[in-house]
Amino acid sequence: MVTAALAVGVLTAGGVFLVLRPGLVRITFGFVLLGHAVNILLLTAGGTERRNPPLLGHGDTADMADPLPQAFVLTAIVITFGITVLLLGMARAHADWADATRTDRTDGGGGSGGRSRGGRSRGARSRGARSREARSRDTGSRDSGSRDSGDGGTRDSSSPHPREEGDS
Amino acid sequence: MISTALTLPVAVPLLAAGLLVLLPDSTGLRRGTAGAVSLGVLALGIVLLVETADGSVVRQTVGGWPAGISIVLAADMLSALMLCVGAVLVLASLAFAAGARDDREPLFLPLVLMLSAGVNGAFLTADLFNLFVFVEVMLVPSYALLTVVGGPDRWAAGRVYVTFSLLASTVLLGGVGLLYGVTGTVNLGELAGVATRDTAAALAAGVVLLALAAKAAVVPLHGWLPRCYPATRPSVTLLFSGLLTKVGVYAIIRIYSVVFEGTGLGPVIMTAALVTMVVGVLGAVGQPDMRGILCFHMVSQIGYLLLALALFTERGLAAGVFFLVQYVLVKAALLACAGVVEHTHGTDRLQHLGGLARGAPVLAVSFLVAAFSLAGMPPLSGFTAKFALLLAAAEEAAYLAVAVAALVSLLTLTSMVKIWTAAFWGAPPTEAPRENVGGSPTSSPHLGDAPPDAPRRTTARTRARPVLLAATVALAVPSVVLGLFAEPLLAAANTAANGLLDPSTYVEAVTR
Numbered sequence: 123m124v125t126a127a128l129a130v131g132v133l134t135a136g137g138v139f140l141v142l143r144p145g146l147v148r149i150t151f152g153f154v155l156l157g158h159a160v161n162i163l164l165l166t167a168g169g170t171e172r173r174n175p176p177l178l179g180h181g182d183t184a185d186m187a188d189p190l191p192q193a194f195v196l197t198a199i200v201i202t203f204g205i206t207v208l209l210l211g212m213a214r215a216h217a218d219w220a221d222a223t224r225t226d227r228t229d230g231g232g233g234s235g236g237r238s239r240g241g242r243s244r245g246a247r248s249r250g251a252r253s254r255e256a257r258s259r260d261t262g263s264r265d266s267g268s269r270d271s272g273d274g275g276t277r278d279s280s281s282p283h284p285r286e287e288g289d290s
Numbered sequence: 291m292i293s294t295a296l297t298l299p300v301a302v303p304l305l306a307a308g309l310l311v312l313l314p315d316s317t318g319l320r321r322g323t324a325g326a327v328s329l330g331v332l333a334l335g336i337v338l339l340v341e342t343a344d345g346s347v348v349r350q351t352v353g354g355w356p357a358g359i360s361i362v363l364a365a366d367m368l369s370a371l372m373l374c375v376g377a378v379l380v381l382a383s384l385a386f387a388a389g390a391r392d393d394r395e396p397l398f399l400p401l402v403l404m405l406s407a408g409v410n411g412a413f414l415t416a417d418l419f420n421l422f423v424f425v426e427v428m429l430v431p432s433y434a435l436l437t438v439v440g441g442p443d444r445w446a447a448g449r450v451y452v453t454f455s456l457l458a459s460t461v462l463l464g465g466v467g468l469l470y471g472v473t474g475t476v477n478l479g480e481l482a483g484v485a486t487r488d489t490a491a492a493l494a495a496g497v498v499l500l501a502l503a504a505k506a507a508v509v510p511l512h513g514w515l516p517r518c519y520p521a522t523r524p525s526v527t528l529l530f531s532g533l534l535t536k537v538g539v540y541a542i543i544r545i546y547s548v549v550f551e552g553t554g555l556g557p558v559i560m561t562a563a564l565v566t567m568v569v570g571v572l573g574a575v576g577q578p579d580m581r582g583i584l585c586f587h588m589v590s591q592i593g594y595l596l597l598a599l600a601l602f603t604e605r606g607l608a609a610g611v612f613f614l615v616q617y618v619l620v621k622a623a624l625l626a627c628a629g630v631v632e633h634t635h636g637t638d639r640l641q642h643l644g645g646l647a648r649g650a651p652v653l654a655v656s657f658l659v660a661a662f663s664l665a666g667m668p669p670l671s672g673f674t675a676k677f678a679l680l681l682a683a684a685e686e687a688a689y690l691a692v693a694v695a696a697l698v699s700l701l702t703l704t705s706m707v708k709i710w711t712a713a714f715w716g717a718p719p720t721e722a723p724r725e726n727v728g729g730s731p732t733s734s735p736h737l738g739d740a741p742p743d744a745p746r747r748t749t750a751r752t753r754a755r756p757v758l759l760a761a762t763v764a765l766a767v768p769s770v771v772l773g774l775f776a777e778p779l780l781a782a783a784n785t786a787a788n789g790l791l792d793p794s795t796y797v798e799a800v801t802r
Contacts, residue, residue, distance in 0.1 A: 141457065146449060153456055160464045167471030191470065194419055198463055201426050205456060208430065212437055212452065216445045 126166040133159035146213035150206055157202035161195045168192070292341055296350040296363040299331045299373060299410035300424075307403035315396070324384055324399045331410060332377035338370035345785050347799035349416070362477065362800045364416040367786035368611060372413045372540055375618050379532035380406045382622055382761050387525035389757030390633050395439045401431040402529060412537045416800040418466045418476040418498065421541055425462065425505065429455050432534060436522050447521030454514040458504035465497030478548050479801030482793065485550045495549045499542055506538030508596065509566040512589045516573060519588070520581040524629025527581060531588055531625055532618040539595050539614065547790040548797065552602040560600035564691060567593030567698040574705045580628035580638040580713065583705055584621070587664065590698060591617055597695060598679055601686050607787035609678035612780055616663070616671035616772050623660035623765035627653060630758045631713065640712035647714040652759055654714045656766040661706035663769035666699045671772035674780075 133155050140152030168188030174181050176189040306327045310320055341348055342365060351360035365373070380402065387393045387402075408428025415421050433455070437448040470476050472491045473484055485492035504511040515535070519527050546552060546559070570590025577583040594617075598610020630653055631646065632638040647654040663670035666677070676699060683691045772779055789796060 141453060149449075149453055153460070156457075156460045160460055160467065163464055164467040164470070167467045191467070194467070194470075197419075197423060201423070204430065208433060209452065212433075212448065215437070219445065 123166065123170055126162055126170060130159045130162050130166075133162070146209060146216065150209040150213065153209065154202065154206055157198065157205075161198055161202075164191045164194050164198065292337060293348050293350040295334055295337075296348060296365060296414055297352060299334060299414065300363075300407050302330065303327050303403040303407035303410070304427075307400040307407070310400045310403065311397075317394070320399050321384070321388055321393065324393075324403055325381065327403060328377055328380045328384060328406065331406070332374060332381065335370055335374035335377055338365050339367070339374060339782065341365075342367045342370050343782070343785060345789060345795060347789075347796050349799040349802075361420055362416040362479070363414045364796065364800045365414055366789045366796050367782060368540070368543070368789060369413045371611065371615055371782060371786060372536070373410060375615050376406065376409050376413065376533055376536075379529065379618060379622055382626070382765055383525050383529035385757055385761040385764075386528055386626060386629060387523075389755045389761065390523070390525055390629065392439060392523050392525045397434065398439055401435050401438075405431040405435070405529070405533065409533045409537055413540060416478045416796075418469065418478065418481070418545075422459070422463050422466055425537065425541075426459060428534065428537060429459065432530060435526050435529075436518065439523055439526060443521040447518040450514055451518040455505070458501050458511075461504070462498060462501035465494060465499075465501055468494035468497055477800060478544070479797045479799070481549050482797040482801075483549070483551045486553060492550070492554065495545065496555075499545060499555075502538045502542045502545070503562070504538075506535045506542060506592055507589050508562050508592060509569040509589065512566065512569070512592075515589055516577075516582060516585040519585045520579065524581070524625065524632055527585075528622050528625045528629065531585075531621050535588065535592060536614065536618060539592060543595075543599055543610075543790065546599060546602075548793045551793075552791065556600050556602065559596050560688070560691065563593045563596035563600055564694045565593075566590065566596060567694060571698045571701040571705070578639050578641065580631060580640065580709055581625065583709060584624050584628060587702060587705065588621060590702065591621070591664075593698070594676070594679060594695065597683065597691055600691075601682055601688065602791070603682055603686060604784070604787050604791055605678065605685060606682035607790050608780065608783040609675060609682050611783035611786045612776070613675035613679060615779060615783070616675055616768065619765055619768045619772075620660050620663045620672060623656060623762060623769065624664060626758070626762040626765050627657040627660065630762055633755075633758060638713075640709065642719055643713040644716045645714075645718040649718075652763065656759075656762045657714065658710065659766045659769050661710065662703075663773065665703035665706055667703070669773045670769045671776065672769065674773055674776045678780075 137152045137154075137156035137159060140148050140155065143149070143152070168191035172185050172187050174185040174187060176186040306323055310323060313319060313323070338348060345367070347364055347366045349362060349364035351362055353360060355361075384393070384399075384402065387398060393399050405428050408424045408426070408431070411424035412421055412428060415424055433448065433452045436451055437444055466476060469481070469491065472488065472494050473481060475481060481491075481495075485495045507515040519530055522530075546555065567590050570586050570588070570593060573589065574583045574586035577586060594613055595610055598606045598613065601607070628638050630650075631643065634650070635643060635646075637643070659670065663672035666672045666675070668677075676695065680692050680695055683689075683695065
């Protein structure tokens with residue numbers, strides 16, 4: 123019982139930490155952990171001391187595990203699985219969308235300003251980055267959106283979350 | 291006989307959604323299927339209304355398992371009313387999406403049907419774990435709808451929405467698990483009154499209520515709603531407005547009535563109600579566009595529903611049920627108006643609008659009717675609802691609540707007048723809005739959803755499509771009808787309120 127409580131606590135702490143991080147992939151992993159935490163909670167709700175399979179005619183009913191929480195957990199696992207796929211799909215679709223929009227914005231000139239270092243003068247590049255940032259600032263929500271797509275301009279120098287690069 | 295049909299509002303839309311994915315790409319066939327399914331749900335809802343008018347409860351044990359093991363679906367007056375309103379809203383959204391060509395997106399109609407299946411299930415279930423499952427069935431399509439067919443802000447909005455909803459769902463599941471651990475059951479009938487006898491059970495049920503409050507956008511858990519709803523297309527906002535938060539409110543009402551027997555949390559709910567009203571209506575002041583304003587009012591109106599629940603008297607609950615039914619339609623009508631404006635003028639930002647009353651008188655009148663109804667002006671339905679609610683509050687000597695509710699109504703009216711003067715009155719704006727106004731960067735033509743994906747750009751269309759206007763008018767008409775002829779709905783609301791005050795019939799039906 124105490125082990126289960128500790129496991130729920132640690133998993134919840136880790137899950138909440140990850141969900142509060144930027145980046146959809148981190149959030150996804152956070153929800154995987156939170157899902158595990160709740161599943162253990164559900165299993166514990168059925169009692170941890172009775173472990174025998176709940177089959178009538180196979181031993182004493184007093185020793186049988188409660189099958190209902192196990193059914194709950196099964197359902198919850200399926201839902202968590204679906205959600206995980208959905209979140210990862212969202213992360214991917216967003217990255218694709220952001221890539222495509224960025225290509226449009228820079229006249230198709232080799233993707234983002236940050237990557238085509240050789241091709242352009244420094245002035246042109248930083249102007250591009252600045253205008254992108256200005257656009258992101260228009261709405262606060264867009265800012266976070268473009269940041270975790272790994273927007274070239276913000277990522278270069280001024281990104282507050284440089285680790286974002288790898289995960290979306 | 292009718293009880294066998296209780297599974298249909300869940301099963302048929304789900305099957306139809308699967309079928310629509312397989313069907314050939316014929317718009318007429320797809321629209322016809324989706325519309326027919328929703329009409330069928332509406333018809334069943336009306337049959338259930340007649341069936342439960344005497345306060346009886348229709349119930350169905352799925353799969354014929356004995357009581358205690360089987361999954362129970364049950365419909366009383368409240369469920370039947372919610373089922374009807376939900377079906378009407380789905381139909382309105384389908385019509386609006388057809389008019390705005392949103393349903394060209396191949397997944398749109400299947401997702402809407404799936405969402406409606408989850409909503410119907412949540413209204414009918416008498417089992418907390420199934421409530422969680424149906425809420426998930428309802429939310430997953432909504433994540434997809436928000437991100438697949440949304441506007442340019444949809445990614446940022448979608449992230450907030452998905453993250454917050456998932457967190458609330460996780461808490462909900464945890465609450466259900468705790469409740470099972472304490473009581474050994476998740477059947478609402480067996481849980482009847484358990485919170486009044488056992489503090490641990492009350493705490494566990496409190497966790498469930500908290501998660502549902504997050505889903506219903508009760509302050510301070512409301513921040514996601516005004517950020518996310520305006521980012522998607524009007525037809526989807528219309529659908530979400532009447533279904534998602536209302537499922538949360540419905541479940542709160544049901545659980546508080548059955549598990550808590552309406553006692554113990556009165557002051558907490560009252561505080562949440564008043565704060566929700568005030569914060570919602572004040573938040574609307576700073577919004578620059580029609581849908582943003584309307585979405586904040588959505589938060590504010592949730593407060594009125596909670597006020598009814600906090601009173602927990604027959605008159606209060608009856609007023610609350612009446613309010614819920616008419617409010618869903620009124621809000622849908624307002625969002626439809628905003629949608630028509632956005633569709634015809636390419637923006638719903640107030641600074642770029644003006645003089646719409648001259649060019650679109652039907653739209654202007656619909657908006658005026660719905661807006662006055664929302665604010666609670668006689669003789670419209672909102673007046674009947676709010677007046678009944680204020681009387682019920684005064685009866686309980688909750689004068690602070692009366693004062694706050696009246697003040698919030700007044701502020702709502704101010705907001706509505708702001709939209710009216712900025713968008714419908716006055717002269718049309720002389721200066722055309724610049725392309726990049728509103729923080730939306732270039733739209734994404736390569737995704738193939740150019741016109742609605744660029745809602746803040748001006749398009750030269752001046753006349754709304756007749757379907758859009760018809761849907762808007764159809765949603766605004768009930769405000770007048772329910773205002774002038776409130777008697778039948780008031781009677782139904784009374785029956786529902788009695789069922790909530792004394793849930794013994796419901797409890798007996800779902801445990802039998």
